[in-house]
Structures are given as structure tokens and as C-alpha cells.
Amino acid sequence: MVVFISAISYAGYIAMKIAGPERGLGATGIIGGLVSSTAVVTAMAGRVRDSEDLMGPAVFAAVISSSMMFFRILLEVSVVNSSLVGYVAPPMLAMGVLGVMLAAMFMRSSSGIDSDIKIENPFSVKPALIFGALFLAILFISKAASVYLGRGGVLVASVISGVADVDAITVSMSILAAGGSISQSTAAAAITLAGVSNTLIKGGIALVLGTKKFGKRVGTLFVAIITAGLLAVLLT
Template sequence: MDSLFIQNSILSLVLGFLIGLQREMHTIYLHKAKDFGGARTFSMIAFFGYLSAWFSAFIPYFFLIAAGLSGLLLIAAYIVNSLSASEKGTTTEFTALVTFVIGAMLHFTLPLLAAFITMIVLFVLNLKEKIQEYEKTITKQDLSAAILFMLMTFVILPILPDRAIDPMGLINLYRIWIMVVLVAGISFFGYIAIRILGSTHGISAAGLFGGLVSSTAVAMSMARRVHENGFLAKNLAMGIALASSVMLLRAGIEIWVINPALVQTFIIPIAIGTLAGYGYIAMLYFTSKRENISQNIEFKNPFDLKEALVMGLVFGATLALISLSNRYIGDMGVYAVALVSGIADVDAIILSLSSLAKNGLNPSTAHHAILIAIISNTFAKAALVLFFGKIGLFRLVITYYLISIGAFALTALLMY
């Protein structure tokens, strides 16, 4: 007897059994009425799928007939069960259909692929409770933002011309829009993480995920909270520091995506600055009070259409300013733009410099201008902490900035 036939027959029964067992356990734990099939039924479905594919080598169209018959049986099972159940979904029936296909895959493809699909099916089936939790958290506006992200990335971006559209060669719509997608995409990830996990899990979690959205917003919010919870100044400083550490990593990712050659001079400085900062954060953690207060930070959804358009205008203006400064004033003009832009937002200036370093701007000038922008942004956040918070919190935060950003800047200067 063919050993491959025996192997695949056994494997189809095992894979079907696993899927059916998950369906049985699901009905037991949720105290639901038993569905049309369990472990044995799904084993037979997978086995039938394999046999149908195997017989198709001897009987033409056998697999197509078997697949159609299986579909009709599943439709009949759904109709019968729906008559006796107040709430009836279609997950089990569609899972049975996929199980039939998994069995057939054992004949048409490698067994590893069938096992891989089975693991995906089991993973998705076990997500139901989590998905229901997320449905309560994610709003209609968040879903609209996700759709807008897909539209911006896969519809608008490909049709934009990758060339300057003005006589002076300053405005490249494709380059501007890819920056918008990158920054808003990173921010959107952090925003969704906070929506799902919640910022009320504590100061550290809020700072860590909030840094993906806006480290400036984290610094302002936590600085205000020190007036209510002064005894937790170290905890609040830790949250601000974590957000700023994410900002440094985020800057590295942005440079790498736009200009991989330029990021090579920043990898070691970012690593040293981040590790030095985390050393100070660890010291704050071990010397702070073990009390955790909820930290709600209001973030705007980064994929609002108006916000995306404003972001595009900011990026376009920054690109134009840097190009004109480099063309008519020289390096000092670029540094001045970096200093002023960094106060408000570090993303626009970093991405603009990274892009222009591939298109005429001296990489050395871009390198030093990025340093100026990050330092400028850091001092701007420190000023916000001093203005909205207390002097004790400010001392803790400025110490972190001197250690982390100082180590980053010094290493970047020495290495270039």
C-alpha cells in the first residue's frame, strides 16, 4: 500500500480532529447548544476532502462533485440547526468548508501548507472573545480612519507623480504623501494600541504607547498630573521618559524608511542614547513608589482627513523651506529651519532632511540638522514640563534628557 496515502489519510484525520475539537470546546465553555459537528465530524470532513482529491486522479470531476455535495450538506445542516436555535452564526459551517479544503490540500500541495492553514484557522477561531472586546473599544471613527489609511496608502499614493510639479522643483507630491502615510501610520498604530489596551493600565504603559502617537502630548498631560499626585513625580517622570525614548526610536525608523544610507550614522547613537536613557528609567523605577494611578491621555485620531491634509501641507512647506535655505543661504539656513521646525514637530523636519539628503542636500548637513531638530524638540518638551508641571518633576525629566539625548548627540557628533 502507498505509504504517502496512509500518511496523508492519518494527517487529514488529525487536522480535522483539532479543528472539530476547538468547535466542541467553544460550545461547551460558552454553554451553547451543540452545533452540527464536533471532533469526529470534522475529522471525517477533512478525510473526505483528501479522498475526493485523491480519487480525482482516477475519476474526472470527482473532486468538484464532492465539493458541491459537501457544500449542499453544509447548507442543509445550517438550515436545520437555525430552526432550533435562537441565535445561529455561520462560523462552524464555513470552518467545515475550509476543513474540506485542508484535507484536499494534502493531495495537491505539501502537507506543511495544510498544517499551516490549520494553525491559522485555529488561531482565528480562538480570537472570538478578544474580537468582541475590541469591538466595544474601537469606534466607528476608528474604523473610518483605518479605511482612510488604506485609501491613502494603496489608492492615492500609487497615482501621485514622483517628480517636482512646480518650476522651482520644490514640490514632489509623491515624496510628501509617503511621509504623511509613514508618520500617520506609526501614530495610528500607537493610537489603536492605546484604544485596545487602554491608557488606564498605568503611567508607564501610557508613556510607552503614547510615544508612538505624540511624546509632546504625553509630556504635557503628565506634567499637569503632578499637581494632583506630587508624591508620584518619579512615576510621571518615568512615563515622560518612556515616551521620549520611543520618539528617538521612531526617528530612527523614519530615517531608515526614507534614506537607509543616512540611518547608518544614527544606529549606534540611537542605541547608546536609548540604553543610557533606559538605565536612568530603571533607576527611577526602583526608587519610585510602587503605586500606579490611571493615566488618561486624550489623543486625536491621526487619520482624520483634515489632519492628513494639514500634515501634507506641513511636510511640503518644510521641504520647500529646507530646499530654498540650502539653495540661497547654505548650511546655516538649513540649521535655522531645523531649529525652528524641531520646536513644534520633529517628524516633518527629520523626514524632509532624510529625503533631501538623497536629492542634492549634503548628507553631512542633513546629519547635523537632524541632531539640531531632535535637541530643539527635546528642549521644547522640557520647557512644557517646567511650565505645566513642578520644578521637582522638571529636574527628573531634564536629567533624563541630558543623559539620553546627550549621549545620543555626543555619540552622533563623534562618529560622523
């Protein structure tokens, strides 16, 4: 699992290195979403604080990178537990597609602006060990929550876990569902809630580290995205 997740991140990392900062904030946001959308949002908040002229491109990069996260989650589920895809696809596609559409509103002038996003090489030892430890901890906690607290405990654990890392909880839920420890519907709900909590945290980062205007714009778009995902869960 560590190698699998690192491989996805590394593919995005290489793409960012090849594309270079001259491709602008927009391209960086799209590719950066495969590595760390949190890092992209954090960097964009800093850029807007330095210059309000970058508001449009920065909002685009922040929202498009976060939208890529939902497609990344869908890819991870399809590899780890393909039988779960049908349950996870509706909310992930709803949030991902809507996010891309909303980000497109700010796409103009998103190219040709230098970006400076600091992302560690995902194949370095430290990130791999951190993910491995986090993955094992979440797998253990989620299993324990399922045994002693039932569905509610799993969902609460997923919300808390999503704050720190959405990949670990996605893989953990997929494995538990594949083994029959939890139902497919519970796993899908847990993964969706993890994505929602992660998106809310990034909205907070945009507001705290960026300007109020940047935070409000990104936050409003994130709320729309989250609402679409939750509606998709309720309607399926």
C-alpha cells in the first residue's frame, strides 16, 4: 500500500518537475492535486497574501487541485477493492466534476504565472514511513471502531482521519470492506466523509493563511462541492 500510494504521488511529482513553474498556477494545481492538494492550497493562500492580482489563478489552482483528490480516491478504490467502486463513484464524481466546472470559472489568466510549491519527493523515506504508520494506525482504529462502536464509530473515525490524510483512510476502508469486516455502503460513506473533512480543513487553510476574500471564495466553492457529494450519497 505504501508503494502504491507513493507511486501515484511520484507520478504527479515527476509531472510537476517536467512541467516546471513556468506552466503557471493552473497547471500546477491540476498536477499538484495528484501529489498533495493541501500543499497546493497552502501555497496559493500565501501567493494571494503577497499579491491580490493572483486571486483568480490562485482560486483556480486551489479548487482544481482539491477536485483532483476525488479522482485520485476513485483510482485508489478501483485498485484496492474494485467491488467498492460502484458505491464510491457517485459522490466522488459529483464532487470532482463539479469542482472542475467551478474551477473553470477562474481559469482565465491561470497560465504563465510562476508558482513555487514546496512538495517533498514522495519516494523519500520520511513520507513513506509516515504514511505506513498512519495507514496501520487508521486500519487498527477503524477495525476496533467497527467491532466496539459499529457503523457510527467507523464514520467518526473516518472524519477524524480525513483531517490528516485521505489516502490512508481510503485504502483502510477498501481493505476492510473487501475482507467483509464492514459493509460496502459503510466503507463508501466513510471514504466520502473523509474527503469532506479533508476539504473543510483546506477551506480553513485558505481562510487563515490567505486573505479573507480568497478564503471566502474558496470556502464557498468547497461548500458547493461538499453539498454535491453528500446529495449524491443520499440519492444513491
